[in-house]
Amino acid sequence: MTDDLEVATAADAAPRHLAPDDVGLVAPRDYVHREPFTFKSGQVIPGFTLRYETYGQLNTTRDNAILICHALSGDHHCAGWHSPADKKPGWWNNLIGPGKAVDTRRFFVVCANVLGGCQGSTGPSSLNPETGRAYGTTFPFVTIRDMVRAQKLLLDHLGVDELHGVIGGSMGGMTAMLMAIEFPKFTRRVLAMATTGREGAQAIAFNEVGRQAIMQDPAWNRGDYPRDAGPRTGLAIARMMAHITYVSDASMQRKFGRKKKENANADAYTFEQQFEVEGYLRHQGQSFINRFDANTYLYITRALDQFDLAHAYGSLEQAFAPLEGDTLIVGFTSDWLFPPEQNRALALALLRAGKRASYAELSTDLGHDSFLLESEELYSLVRAFLERGQHYDSDYSI
């Protein structure tokens, strides 16, 4: 997920948090689970915290909740503003709010930082209560399934009886699908975008280069580093590279092309920044290291690599067999990280498994991050999908 998407609204002069279709000022909360939690690996932690936000109200029948699932570098802050001085709202603010596609007048929206994360939820940078030191790489290996189970505990705690829907892009799409697989009666609708049932070799390869950049940085120290130090150089390199995979050749070309930074002519012969795209990438790297933990980056990219629905359940069709709700898969033409074919394959497997499934492919040139774009087409897809009656029975075409 990018820091300064073309959808960013930061430049607007008016106080956006007062706009009528904005959820306004919001504050995160912590759910503290005080029971032991066993990971898929068999490892156990004595308890965990999930940091989350909610917008809107849970209805009396406790069935109007929508779970939003974030991507690798995302967090629980998906809509609204933490303070009027914030430069940017939550990362999916364009989708979520009063009257927006995910309408907070009607739905109770929940978004939590994943287990293993570093934005307030328990992860490698959290203190191990048994040692008083950060877990580091002694933290149990996290899988998408572990993330889903932790989020289910949060939803139980919040009194949610069933999810009206679960929505996510990229890793959030994996989480959303697995929520429906693991808790089929609980999950009425799944909307997964820019995602995959399993990464191919190229996606694993990019993740591996990022991990090596971090682990080869001497400051990584096998995962044992002070909270505000650590392999910042390696993490920045990992992020710069990953960022290229989140956008597209066309969008970078349109935004930067070969534009030189101002006054670049004076030092045409230099390894310092010369092209605007270089400064942009460096900025991506630098801003990331101030908000993200390197060990979490290792853990979550590994969780992404290990996610393999077909392998875990025998086949994609068998994975989807338990599903009871409606499904919508959305792919984006310019996404070369989790390309449209991989999204289409999910929808086809859903149909083969006899599920209510739709597939939409949106033409964009913003690459993988297209799921975050401002698009009326996407909004109406989301809106219509959430309106769809549970037992709505038109043709599900692909």
Add this chain to the structure above:
Amino acid sequence: MTDDLEVATAADAAPRHLAPDDVGLVAPRDYVHREPFTFKSGQVIPGFTLRYETYGQLNTTRDNAILICHALSGDHHCAGWHSPADKKPGWWNNLIGPGKAVDTRRFFVVCANVLGGCQGSTGPSSLNPETGRAYGTTFPFVTIRDMVRAQKLLLDHLGVDELHGVIGGSMGGMTAMLMAIEFPKFTRRVLAMATTGREGAQAIAFNEVGRQAIMQDPAWNRGDYPRDAGPRTGLAIARMMAHITYVSDASMQRKFGRKKKENANADAYTFEQQFEVEGYLRHQGQSFINRFDANTYLYITRALDQFDLAHAYGSLEQAFAPLEGDTLIVGFTSDWLFPPEQNRALALALLRAGKRASYAELSTDLGHDSFLLESEELYSLVRAFLERGQHYDSDYSI
């Protein structure tokens, strides 16, 4: 350029250097230019060495030479074997040899490591005769034009009166085109593959991440490091990432997919190598640092980024205006580093400039490195192009 291409012949049991279509055992030589050389930047070195190889014999009219131009990480050893024990022949051995597409019975083939390189030619890792220490980043900035001018001095030294042709892929394609632009009467045929008239933002972005990986490695020390040390970690990271851009999603998927390394199940929860593609990339990084200099990597990627024919000459058409020879541009469908459109654009500009130009687009799934593939289609294109009479006048279609 990859280390272990699918075209590699290392596994063959028979002594390949004895095969009748092989140039056999070859030895590099050094051309020592003892006059000062002024770079495009205005900087001057007192002299330089180019390491080169030749195959075949220069004819009495001195007009049967073919210059082969290498890519970023390539070198002068493009055909034959340095020793019977070599695991691999020169990098374009499949194209060059007695009876092959570039037929050494007929042509005098020359290939030199570029100025700024690290495989025997003068570059940042060479000793500065004025200080007795390696140049490091005091070496003048190198441009593709500087590389071309140095190669022309070598060809003059070898007594070549005119080039029957110049052939290169990737950066070698840039060098080849510029040889024809700068020395149009000298250059009778240009064959450029998998190349571009200028990189777009994405290619610059990938180069920048590689440079940052090197320059942020403390061992880089602003370019001042001992010969066998230096930023090996950063260079390996740069290479691992770049390697992904040389191949393709499809070829990595076919070769590795999600295959796990042997015995990987035992440690499914680890950051150590788990997938075969991870080991493959690590090997790419490790073998590269044993043969390549990090400063050269910085210099040459910068030369690639700065190369911009349209900017340097006013337009692509004006750049090509002086050309007198035949041209053939070859693009590869799966090349996403210098995609076919960029190759096609070169051919179109040549045609608009009124030149004899052909364009061929080969369907492959090997990505950018496709120009190195074993392909009868490519061989016949090359062969036919080199046979073509200088004033051959059929239709040049695109």
